[in-house]
Amino acid sequence: MASPPITYRDAVVDLLGVLACGELMAFGRLAADATLAPTLDDEAALAAMATAEFHHFERLRDRLVALGADPAAAMAPFREPLEQFHERTAPSDWLEGLVKAYVGDGIARDFYREIAQALDPQTRDLIVEVCDDPGQADFVVSRVAAGVAADPRASGRLALWGRRLVGEAVSQAQRVAAERDGLALLLIGAVRPDAATDSAGVDLAEVARILGRLTDAHSRRMQALRLGA
Amino acid sequence: MASPPITYRDAVVDLLGVLACGELMAFGRLAADATLAPTLDDEAALAAMATAEFHHFERLRDRLVALGADPAAAMAPFREPLEQFHERTAPSDWLEGLVKAYVGDGIARDFYREIAQALDPQTRDLIVEVCDDPGQADFVVSRVAAGVAADPRASGRLALWGRRLVGEAVSQAQRVAAERDGLALLLIGAVRPDAATDSAGVDLAEVARILGRLTDAHSRRMQALRLGA
Numbered sequence: 001m002a003s004p005p006i007t008y009r010d011a012v013v014d015l016l017g018v019l020a021c022g023e024l025m026a027f028g029r030l031a032a033d034a035t036l037a038p039t040l041d042d043e044a045a046l047a048a049m050a051t052a053e054f055h056h057f058e059r060l061r062d063r064l065v066a067l068g069a070d071p072a073a074a075m076a077p078f079r080e081p082l083e084q085f086h087e088r089t090a091p092s093d094w095l096e097g098l099v100k101a102y103v104g105d106g107i108a109r110d111f112y113r114e115i116a117q118a119l120d121p122q123t124r125d126l127i128v129e130v131c132d133d134p135g136q137a138d139f140v141v142s143r144v145a146a147g148v149a150a151d152p153r154a155s156g157r158l159a160l161w162g163r164r165l166v167g168e169a170v171s172q173a174q175r176v177a178a179e180r181d182g183l184a185l186l187l188i189g190a191v192r193p194d195a196a197t198d199s200a201g202v203d204l205a206e207v208a209r210i211l212g213r214l215t216d217a218h219s220r221r222m223q224a225l226r227l228g229a
Numbered sequence: 230m231a232s233p234p235i236t237y238r239d240a241v242v243d244l245l246g247v248l249a250c251g252e253l254m255a256f257g258r259l260a261a262d263a264t265l266a267p268t269l270d271d272e273a274a275l276a277a278m279a280t281a282e283f284h285h286f287e288r289l290r291d292r293l294v295a296l297g298a299d300p301a302a303a304m305a306p307f308r309e310p311l312e313q314f315h316e317r318t319a320p321s322d323w324l325e326g327l328v329k330a331y332v333g334d335g336i337a338r339d340f341y342r343e344i345a346q347a348l349d350p351q352t353r354d355l356i357v358e359v360c361d362d363p364g365q366a367d368f369v370v371s372r373v374a375a376g377v378a379a380d381p382r383a384s385g386r387l388a389l390w391g392r393r394l395v396g397e398a399v400s401q402a403q404r405v406a407a408e409r410d411g412l413a414l415l416l417i418g419a420v421r422p423d424a425a426t427d428s429a430g431v432d433l434a435e436v437a438r439i440l441g442r443l444t445d446a447h448s449r450r451m452q453a454l455r456l457g458a
Contacts, residue, residue: 024269027276031260040253040301040308044290047256047283054280057273072269079269 009067011182011191012123015115016064017074018082018176018183019130022108023057024075025082026050033097042094042143049101049136056130063126077180081172088168095147095154096161099225102140103165106221109133110214111173115186120193137224144225159227166218170211177207238296240411240420241352244344245293246303247311247405247412248359251337252286253304254311255279262326271323271372278330278365285359292355306409310401317397324376324383325390328454331369332394335450338362339443340402344415349422366453373454388456395447399440406436 027050034046064071089104091097109131116127148155177184185191188206222228259279266272293300318333320326338360345356377384406413414420417435451457 021269024273024276027280028260028264028272031257031279032264035257035261040250040304043257044253044286047253047286050260051256051280051283054276057276061273075269 006182006185006191008191008193011186012119013064013067013069013074014077014180014182015112015119015127015186016060016067016069016123017071017076018078018180019112019127020057020060020064020071021075021078021082023053023060023130025079025086026105026108027053027057029086030101033091033094033101036091036094036097038094045139046097046101049139052136059126059130063123078176081176085168085172089165095144095158098140098144098147099158099161099227100165102137102144102225103162103218103221104169105133105136107166107169107214107218110217114210114213115183118186118189118192141224144227148226155227158225159222162218162222162225162227166215235411235414235420237420237422240415241348242293242296242298242303243306243409243411244341244348244356244415245289245296245298245352246300246305247307247409248341248356249286249289249293249300250304250307250311252282252289252359254308254315255334255337256282256286258315259330262320262323262330265320265323265326267323274368275326275330278368281365288355288359292352307405310405314397314401318394324373324387327369327373327376328387328390328456329394331366331373331454332391332447332450333398334362334365336395336398336443336447339446343439343442344412347415347418347421370453373456377455384456387454388451391447391451391454391456395444 030046030050030053034043034050037043037046061071064074089100091100112127112131116124116131119127144158148158177187182191184207187210219228256279259275259282263272263275263279266275290300293303318329320329341356341360345353345360348356373387377387406416411420413436416439448457
């Protein structure tokens with residue numbers, strides 16, 4: 001029996017669900033990583049980043065409620081893949097935590113900005129807003145530079161760490177895309193605000209192009225950290 | 230050689246320092262405990278409590294800066310005793326985390342409210358503000374009740390847990406009071422806004438009375454959780 005066609009609203013609820021779940025988990029992980037900080041000022045800076053993620057979560061949850069969706073139900077399908085990502089990429093020290101905050105956040109932000117192109121203005125504006133980076137990148141880049149200057153051997157280890165982060169992110173994202181048609185269709189623009197669905201299905205070449213852009217942006221971030229391979 | 234006399238400002242910087250450090254650590258621990266939540270709604274509720282603690286931290290840090298103090302330096306003496314407290318009271322499950330959030334927060338709140346009596350109005354108002362409880366207690370009491378109803382054997386274990394929490398809190402507080410004269414003098418009202426210091430020193434009977442009041446309030450909270458011994 002064929003599944004009912006995926007509507008634009010279904011796909012948007014999926015998207016807001018994965019974003020909200022991601023922000024809530026990022027909050028918990030960043031907060032935990034903050035306790036690895038060498039100084040109380042650094043701990044406070046990472047805690048501030050975590051708190052910003054929680055406020056993003058609140059905005060996304062409110063939007064789900066406004067759309068008549070149950071936030072916990074919308075988030076539930078994404079909890080396990082996101083937990084897997086975080087379990088497989090638990091930082092072993094402060095510098096790994098910083099690189100993860102910067103690189104992980106960067107990949108997620110690029111990904112959601114790609115998707116936002118195809119959305120209605122209200123949802124798009126919300127996603128652009130929660131993807132805003134209030135100076136976090138500068139903080140991380142300067143702290144990682146100081147850490148590598150103090151311990152030059154850390155550089156190679158952190159470069160490998162960056163590759164592991166992107167590998168795990170892509171592997172979990174592929175898993176989510178395979179299981180959640182709505183998200184995949186939204187990503188390639190095959191479900192749109194003005195139509196129920198598009199019959200074309202997933203264009204794998206377009207997905208590959210998007211992954212290529214995300215990978216390029218990741219390489220630029222690793223270079224900004226002077227950890228480019 | 231005698232130490233220079235403790236001024237009111239020194240004592241207030243100590244007090245704001247221990248409060249700020251406590252809020253920042255409570256943030257990190259609550260955020261970590263949130264990941265033990267059985268549902269995403271519960272996780273979000275505990276994350277919201279953690280976020281409120283972080284905003285309290287920000288207010289206290291701003292006040293330290295306004296007083297011309299270095300927040301990290303003001304917080305530093307309290308980091309280790311607070312970390313010891315949290316390490317010795319790491320919850321092993323969601324219910325223990327909830328009881329800790331409720332009981333630990335409650336003791337801290339009572340303690341700071343005792344101290345606030347002797348302060349200048351501006352500092353007192355700030356402390357009363359950061360000790361505000363926006364409905365957290367109700368959330369915890371209802372969730373613990375639900376948890377104990379689902380697993381009645383948890384009751385005895387959680388009652389013991391509550392006693393351990395208060396024991397560890399008192400033991401770390403005594404350590405801090407012994408090392409930080411300013412805080413102890415402030416607690417018993419022996420340094421005041423209008424005088425450099427009082428020659429009377431620490432009145433141990435008054436300290437005992439305060440500890441008695443804190444312990445009574447703790448017992449009432451355990452009874453509210455239906456975990457009273």
